[in-house]
Amino acid sequence: MSFLAARRRHPAAIVLVLLLGLVVTGGLYTALAPKDAKAATATADDVKAGKDLFLANCASCHGTNANGTAAGPSLVGVGAAAVDFQVGTGRMPLTQPGVQAQRNKVTMDATETKQLAAYVASLGPGPAVPATEYTNGNGNIAKGGELFRVNCAMCHNFAGSGGALTRGKFAPSLRNIEGKHIYEAMLTGPQSMPVFNDTNLSPQDKNDVIAYLHNVDNEANAGGHNLGNLGPVSEGMFAWTIGIGLLIGAAVWLGRKAA
Amino acid sequence: MSEHDNLPERSSGSSPVDLSKGHVEGTGGLPARFENPGLPAHVHRHGDDDDAAARRSERQVAGLFVLSMLATVGFAVAYFAIDKNSTVTLPLVGVTNALHVALGVTLGLSLLGIGLGAVHWAKTLMSDEEIVEERHVLRSDDGARQGAIDVLTEGGESAQIRRRPLIVYTLGGALGLFAVPLGLQLVGSLGPLPKNDLSTTLWSTRIGQRDGKGGRKRKLMRDPEGTAIRLTDVTLGSVFHVLPEGINETEHPLNEKVKASVILVRLEESKIRSQRQRDWGIDGVVAYSKICTHVGCPVGLYEQQTHHLLCPCHQSTFDMTDDCKVIFGPAKRPLPQLKISVDTEGYLVADQGFAEPVGPSFWERG
Amino acid sequence: MSTETPARSADALRKDDDTSAPAKGAGAVGAVASWVDERTGTAKGFRYLMRKVFPDHWSFMLGEIAMYSLVILLLTGTFLTFWFVPSAGHTVYDGSYEPLKGIAMSEAYASTVDISFDVRGGLIIRQIHHWAALLFIVAIMLHMFRVFFTGAFRKPREINWIIGLTLLMLALVEGFAGYSLPDDLLSGTGLRAAEGFMLSIPVLGSYISYMVFGGGFPGEAIIPRLFTVHVLLLPAIIVGLFTAHIILVMVHKHTQYPGPGRTEKNVVGFPMMPVYIAKAGGFFFIVFGITALIAGLVTINPIWAYGPYEPTQVTAGSQPDWYMGFADGALRLLPGFLEFDLLGRTWSFNIFLGAIALIPVLFTIAGAYPFLEAWITGDKREHHILDRPRNAPTRTALGMAAISFYAVLFFAAGNDIMAIKLHLSINDITNILRLSAVILPPLVFWVTKRICLSLQRRDRDLVLHGRETGRIVRTADGRFFEAHEPLDAHTRWRLVAFESNRPLELPEGSDSNGVRRMGAAKQRLRTRLSGFWFNDRIEAVTPAELAAAHHRGEYEALEAAAVEDSHPQEFGGHLHGGAEEIGTSHAYGHLEEEKSDR
CATH class of the missing domain: 2.102.10.10 (Rieske [2Fe-2S] iron-sulphur domain)
Structure with missing residues (x-):
C-alpha cells in the first residue's frame, strides 16, 4: 500500500479516482437496476410494434418481409435470440458496412428489442431468448473452462481476449459480456461463428462456459498486470520496451559522469 | 605470398597524406594525421571540492541502503502477514493478488536500494579520475613459441611416434571409434522406430x-x-x-x-x-x-x-x-x-x- | 564549482598506477588474506585483477545485463526445481485454483500451478525466472549488435564472437526447453509444432522425432528429458562457455570507443577496486531489482489461464516466446508450394527452411563475418579501439539489413495479434511481410549506407569549419556570415581518429609470360568484394585539409579533396578563422573512388 500512498498526490491519481468512481457507479447500476424476470411471452401488440420498428430500422437491408436482400440475410427462422444478441450488443442496426458487424452503442431500449424480437420470432420457428437460469453464470467454472478450451479458445483466445480470423474478420473479445449475450451467440452462431446448438453444448454446458468467462472477468490478476492476456507477443513487447528500457536507462545513468 | 602485399596503402603516421591522388601538392610540412591529444583534463565534481555536496551524497547513499533494509523487513512482514488470497487494487495494474505484489515490490526495492546506493557511491564519492592500463601484444614471443614447438617435437621423439606408425594408426582408429558404443546406446535406446505409427490412427x-x-x-x-x-x-x-x-x-x-x-x-x-x-x-x-x-x-x-x-x-x-x-x-x-x-x-x-x-x-x- | 586539473598525457598517467603501495595487512583482514595467500599465492593475481581498468560506457553494460540475468536465472531456477515435478504422469488437479479443480493434467502442469498459487512466494520466483529469461536474450542480442556495429569482433576477438554466438544459440534452445516444461496448452502446442519441425527433416525426420519423444508425440518421455536438458546439460555448457567468454575479455582487456588519450595500446577507464566493484556489483542488484519489480507487477506466462495441454485444444494467438518468434514468423511466411513429393518421398521445405535450417544458416553467416571482413581488408592487426558505426558504412548497412530481415520474420510471428489490434486483414499483413522480407533488406542497406556517409560528411564539416555559434557577422560590404568556432583538439580527435579502408586494386591477372597467376580468380573476387565494401568512403580530415580550410586562397586543396564523380563542389567564401557565408554550400571532403578504377 505504500506504493499507493506515495502516489496519492500524483496528477494521474485524480483521474484514476474519477475513473474508479465511474466504474463503481456503473457497476452498481448494472447490478441493482430492475431486470426483466424472464423474456415474457410476446403479445400481439409486441409483434405489431416490432414490425413497425423493423420497417423503420431493418427493412432497408433485410427486406420488407425480412426475406433478405443482397445487403442482408433473411431473418426468417433466426429466432428471438438472434435479434436479442444482434440488437442488444449494438451490432444491429448496422451503422456502417464492413467485413463484420462490430459491437457498438446500443440504439434500441429493452422494450424495443423485445418487440423487434417478437416480430422476427413470429416469422418462423427459431431459438428463443434463453431463460436467466442458464445465463446467470452459476455454472461449474472448471468444466466451463475445459469446454471453452475445446470449443472457443482457438478463435477467442484462452482468456476470451479475441483473435484474428481470415481477411480482416475477427473473433471479438469476450470480456465483460452479459451472460445472456454469450449464450445467444453460442445458440445462434452470429456471422462467422459456428452454431453450438443444445445437443452440442447443453444449456448447462453453456452456463458453465459463461461461468468460466465471468470468472476471467472477475478474478484478481494473480501475477500483476495481465498485458491484455494476449500471450507471448505482449510479453515480448514489454521486455523489448519497458523491460530493457529500464535496464538501459540504469546503464546510461551508471556510465554518465556525476555532476 | 603474404596478404600484406595486397594491402592498400594506409595513411598511417609516417607515409605522406594522400589527398585524393596527387591533387594536393605536398602537405606544407604538416603531419599526415592528427596527433592523439591525450587525456582531457579531469573535471571536478561538486563533491570533489565542496564538502557539503560530498556529505549530501553520503546521506543519499546511506538513505538508499536504509531503504533496502526497510524493504527487506517489508518482504518478511508481507510473507508472513498477508493472506495468499487477499487482493489489492493498484492503478494501471488492476485487481491483483496482494501477497504477490507485496513480495515483488519489496524484493525489488530491497535489491534496488543496494544497487542504486552502490552505484551512486561510486559515481559521486569514489575517484572518477580515469586510469590508464597498458595493453600488451597477445602473441607469445618467438622464444616461447619455439619452446612450445620443441616440447611437442621432443615429446613426439621420445614417444617414437615417427618410428612406430602402427601404434599411431591403431590409436587413431581406437580413438575414432570409442564414441560409437556411447552413441549407439543413446540413439538405439532413446525411442522406438516409427514403423507405420505416423500413418495410422x-x-x-x-x-x-x-x-x-x-x-x-x-x-x-x-x-x-x-x-x-x-x-x-x-x-x-x-x-x-x-x-x-x-x-x-x-x-x-x-x-x-x-x-x-x-x-x-x-x-x-x-x-x-x-x-x-x-x-x-x-x-x-x-x-x-x-x-x-x-x-x-x-x-x-x-x-x-x-x-x-x-x-x-x-x-x-x-x-x-x-x-x-x-x-x-x-x-x-x-x-x-x-x-x-x-x-x-x-x-x-x-x-x-x-x-x-x-x-x-x-x-x-x- | 567544477574545476579542472591540468591536462595530462596518456603516458604521464601510467606513472600513477604504481604509486599506491600495497596496503599493509592490518588486523583481521590482513590475517585472513595472509592465510589464504600462503596457501594459494593469489595475492599477485588478486592485485592485478583489482587494478584492472574498465572503460565506462552504457553500451558496455549490455553484456553485463545478460550476465546478471544469467545469474538470476540460475538462482531462481534452482528454487523452482524444489517444487517442480518433471513428470508427464497423469493427475487430477486438487489445488486452490478454482477454474482448474477436477481437471485431468500432467504432474508437471499441476506442480507449476501449485508453484503459482500454493507455494508462498512461488509465483514471484517463477515470474522473475521467466522475465529474466526474456531480458537475458534481449540483452544478449543488443550486446551482439553493439559488438557487431562497433567492429569489436575484429582480431583478436574473433573467438569470443563465435563463443558469444554459440551462447546465444544455446540460450534460444534453453529458453524453448524452459517454456515447454510446464506442459500448459501454449507450450504443448509449441512442442507439437517442434515435432512437426523434426518430421520435416529429410530422410531422418521421423526417426529423430521418435527418438526425441521416446515414441509418438507427446508420449511421457519428453518432459523429464527436457528437464534434464534445461536444468543440467545446457546450463552446464552455457556456464562453461560463458566463463571462457569472460576469461577472454580479461585476457583481451576491454575495447574502448575512440577518444582523446585512448590508443590501441592502452585502456582508459576506472579500476575494478573500488569503482567497478561498486558499479558492476551495484548493477547486479539493479538488474535483479528491476526484474523483481517487473515480476511483481506484470504477469508473464499465466499457465493457469492457458489450461493443461490437450492435443485437441489450442488457443488463438499461439506464439512462442519472443526469441523464437523469428523462426515462427518464417514458418508463417514460407509458402506451401515449397513442399512437394519427389522420388516417392515428401520434401517439406516450407517447414524445413524456416524451422530447421534458418537458425544454423543465420548463425553461420554471423560467425563467418569477422573472417570475411578480415580477408577482404587483409587487416592482420589487433583492434582495441572501436569503430563508430558511421565510419564503417558498409558493415553498418549490412548489419542493419540483416536486422531488418530478422525484424520482418519477428513481426510475422505476431501477424494475428497485429491483425486484431490494428484491424487489418491477416492475409494482407502476411503478404506484405512476405514482400518485405525480400525488398526491405536491400532498401535498408542502401538507406543506412547513405545515412552513414552523410554523418561522416557532417563530421568532416564540423572538423573543417567548426561549430556553428549562431553569431551572425555583417561585413563592411554588407555580406552576412555566421561565425564558426573551431573544435578543440579533444573534441576533434573523436571525429578524425579513424582509418578509412580503401578498395583493393586488382593485381595483374597474369605474369609477364602471359600465364595466369595462381589464385587469380580468388583475388578477383576479393577485389570485387573490397570494392563493394569500400568504394564509397569518406576519409578523416587531415591537418593539411584543416589548414587549407582555414586559409583563404587554398581552396584548390579542398576542391581536390572533394571529388564526387561529376558533381564538383562549390565553396563559399570563408572568414579567416572559420566562418561561413549564409546561403552557400558547405565544403565537404568527399572521396568516392571513381568506378572506372576497377
Whole structure:
C-alpha cells in the first residue's frame, strides 16, 4: 500500500479516482437496476410494434418481409435470440458496412428489442431468448473452462481476449459480456461463428462456459498486470520496451559522469 | 605470398597524406594525421571540492541502503502477514493478488536500494579520475613459441611416434571409434522406430476387434464429454469437435488424440464442390482431420459463413467446401477426410480410417 | 564549482598506477588474506585483477545485463526445481485454483500451478525466472549488435564472437526447453509444432522425432528429458562457455570507443577496486531489482489461464516466446508450394527452411563475418579501439539489413495479434511481410549506407569549419556570415581518429609470360568484394585539409579533396578563422573512388 500512498498526490491519481468512481457507479447500476424476470411471452401488440420498428430500422437491408436482400440475410427462422444478441450488443442496426458487424452503442431500449424480437420470432420457428437460469453464470467454472478450451479458445483466445480470423474478420473479445449475450451467440452462431446448438453444448454446458468467462472477468490478476492476456507477443513487447528500457536507462545513468 | 602485399596503402603516421591522388601538392610540412591529444583534463565534481555536496551524497547513499533494509523487513512482514488470497487494487495494474505484489515490490526495492546506493557511491564519492592500463601484444614471443614447438617435437621423439606408425594408426582408429558404443546406446535406446505409427490412427481399428477381424465401427464422440453424436444433432452451421469412441481406454490417449482428432460440420450439400467429399459425408455432414498438415496444430477456427478453416498457429486456411484444400498459408496438403455414415441407432460412425496419413508431412509419407 | 586539473598525457598517467603501495595487512583482514595467500599465492593475481581498468560506457553494460540475468536465472531456477515435478504422469488437479479443480493434467502442469498459487512466494520466483529469461536474450542480442556495429569482433576477438554466438544459440534452445516444461496448452502446442519441425527433416525426420519423444508425440518421455536438458546439460555448457567468454575479455582487456588519450595500446577507464566493484556489483542488484519489480507487477506466462495441454485444444494467438518468434514468423511466411513429393518421398521445405535450417544458416553467416571482413581488408592487426558505426558504412548497412530481415520474420510471428489490434486483414499483413522480407533488406542497406556517409560528411564539416555559434557577422560590404568556432583538439580527435579502408586494386591477372597467376580468380573476387565494401568512403580530415580550410586562397586543396564523380563542389567564401557565408554550400571532403578504377 505504500506504493499507493506515495502516489496519492500524483496528477494521474485524480483521474484514476474519477475513473474508479465511474466504474463503481456503473457497476452498481448494472447490478441493482430492475431486470426483466424472464423474456415474457410476446403479445400481439409486441409483434405489431416490432414490425413497425423493423420497417423503420431493418427493412432497408433485410427486406420488407425480412426475406433478405443482397445487403442482408433473411431473418426468417433466426429466432428471438438472434435479434436479442444482434440488437442488444449494438451490432444491429448496422451503422456502417464492413467485413463484420462490430459491437457498438446500443440504439434500441429493452422494450424495443423485445418487440423487434417478437416480430422476427413470429416469422418462423427459431431459438428463443434463453431463460436467466442458464445465463446467470452459476455454472461449474472448471468444466466451463475445459469446454471453452475445446470449443472457443482457438478463435477467442484462452482468456476470451479475441483473435484474428481470415481477411480482416475477427473473433471479438469476450470480456465483460452479459451472460445472456454469450449464450445467444453460442445458440445462434452470429456471422462467422459456428452454431453450438443444445445437443452440442447443453444449456448447462453453456452456463458453465459463461461461468468460466465471468470468472476471467472477475478474478484478481494473480501475477500483476495481465498485458491484455494476449500471450507471448505482449510479453515480448514489454521486455523489448519497458523491460530493457529500464535496464538501459540504469546503464546510461551508471556510465554518465556525476555532476 | 603474404596478404600484406595486397594491402592498400594506409595513411598511417609516417607515409605522406594522400589527398585524393596527387591533387594536393605536398602537405606544407604538416603531419599526415592528427596527433592523439591525450587525456582531457579531469573535471571536478561538486563533491570533489565542496564538502557539503560530498556529505549530501553520503546521506543519499546511506538513505538508499536504509531503504533496502526497510524493504527487506517489508518482504518478511508481507510473507508472513498477508493472506495468499487477499487482493489489492493498484492503478494501471488492476485487481491483483496482494501477497504477490507485496513480495515483488519489496524484493525489488530491497535489491534496488543496494544497487542504486552502490552505484551512486561510486559515481559521486569514489575517484572518477580515469586510469590508464597498458595493453600488451597477445602473441607469445618467438622464444616461447619455439619452446612450445620443441616440447611437442621432443615429446613426439621420445614417444617414437615417427618410428612406430602402427601404434599411431591403431590409436587413431581406437580413438575414432570409442564414441560409437556411447552413441549407439543413446540413439538405439532413446525411442522406438516409427514403423507405420505416423500413418495410422485409432479410426482405422474397430471396437472389439480381434486380430484385425470383427468388431463394430467406432462412433464419433464429442470432445471432451465423450458422448455419441446423432446425425440430427449436427444442424446447419454447427461445428463439433470429435474424438473416436474408446480413445480414453487406449494405452496412450494423448498420443491417439494427436492423430485422431476430428472436426465435424454440416454444410449445405449444394455448396460442396467435390463429389468424393459428398460421398464420404452424409447429408452434407462431413468430418475432417483437425490436425494441420503443416506442423500439426489443431485447426479449429471454423468460419461458418465462408466455410474456411483457419489454423491459429501459422494461418494455413482450408476450404471446407472444396475438400479442405489449402487456400492460404504455409500448409501444402488438404486435410484428410474421414468417411462417415450412420449406424442403426442414428449415431455417426466412421466407416474406415483416414485414407492417408494425418498431420504434418514426413519423409516416408511419399 | 567544477574545476579542472591540468591536462595530462596518456603516458604521464601510467606513472600513477604504481604509486599506491600495497596496503599493509592490518588486523583481521590482513590475517585472513595472509592465510589464504600462503596457501594459494593469489595475492599477485588478486592485485592485478583489482587494478584492472574498465572503460565506462552504457553500451558496455549490455553484456553485463545478460550476465546478471544469467545469474538470476540460475538462482531462481534452482528454487523452482524444489517444487517442480518433471513428470508427464497423469493427475487430477486438487489445488486452490478454482477454474482448474477436477481437471485431468500432467504432474508437471499441476506442480507449476501449485508453484503459482500454493507455494508462498512461488509465483514471484517463477515470474522473475521467466522475465529474466526474456531480458537475458534481449540483452544478449543488443550486446551482439553493439559488438557487431562497433567492429569489436575484429582480431583478436574473433573467438569470443563465435563463443558469444554459440551462447546465444544455446540460450534460444534453453529458453524453448524452459517454456515447454510446464506442459500448459501454449507450450504443448509449441512442442507439437517442434515435432512437426523434426518430421520435416529429410530422410531422418521421423526417426529423430521418435527418438526425441521416446515414441509418438507427446508420449511421457519428453518432459523429464527436457528437464534434464534445461536444468543440467545446457546450463552446464552455457556456464562453461560463458566463463571462457569472460576469461577472454580479461585476457583481451576491454575495447574502448575512440577518444582523446585512448590508443590501441592502452585502456582508459576506472579500476575494478573500488569503482567497478561498486558499479558492476551495484548493477547486479539493479538488474535483479528491476526484474523483481517487473515480476511483481506484470504477469508473464499465466499457465493457469492457458489450461493443461490437450492435443485437441489450442488457443488463438499461439506464439512462442519472443526469441523464437523469428523462426515462427518464417514458418508463417514460407509458402506451401515449397513442399512437394519427389522420388516417392515428401520434401517439406516450407517447414524445413524456416524451422530447421534458418537458425544454423543465420548463425553461420554471423560467425563467418569477422573472417570475411578480415580477408577482404587483409587487416592482420589487433583492434582495441572501436569503430563508430558511421565510419564503417558498409558493415553498418549490412548489419542493419540483416536486422531488418530478422525484424520482418519477428513481426510475422505476431501477424494475428497485429491483425486484431490494428484491424487489418491477416492475409494482407502476411503478404506484405512476405514482400518485405525480400525488398526491405536491400532498401535498408542502401538507406543506412547513405545515412552513414552523410554523418561522416557532417563530421568532416564540423572538423573543417567548426561549430556553428549562431553569431551572425555583417561585413563592411554588407555580406552576412555566421561565425564558426573551431573544435578543440579533444573534441576533434573523436571525429578524425579513424582509418578509412580503401578498395583493393586488382593485381595483374597474369605474369609477364602471359600465364595466369595462381589464385587469380580468388583475388578477383576479393577485389570485387573490397570494392563493394569500400568504394564509397569518406576519409578523416587531415591537418593539411584543416589548414587549407582555414586559409583563404587554398581552396584548390579542398576542391581536390572533394571529388564526387561529376558533381564538383562549390565553396563559399570563408572568414579567416572559420566562418561561413549564409546561403552557400558547405565544403565537404568527399572521396568516392571513381568506378572506372576497377
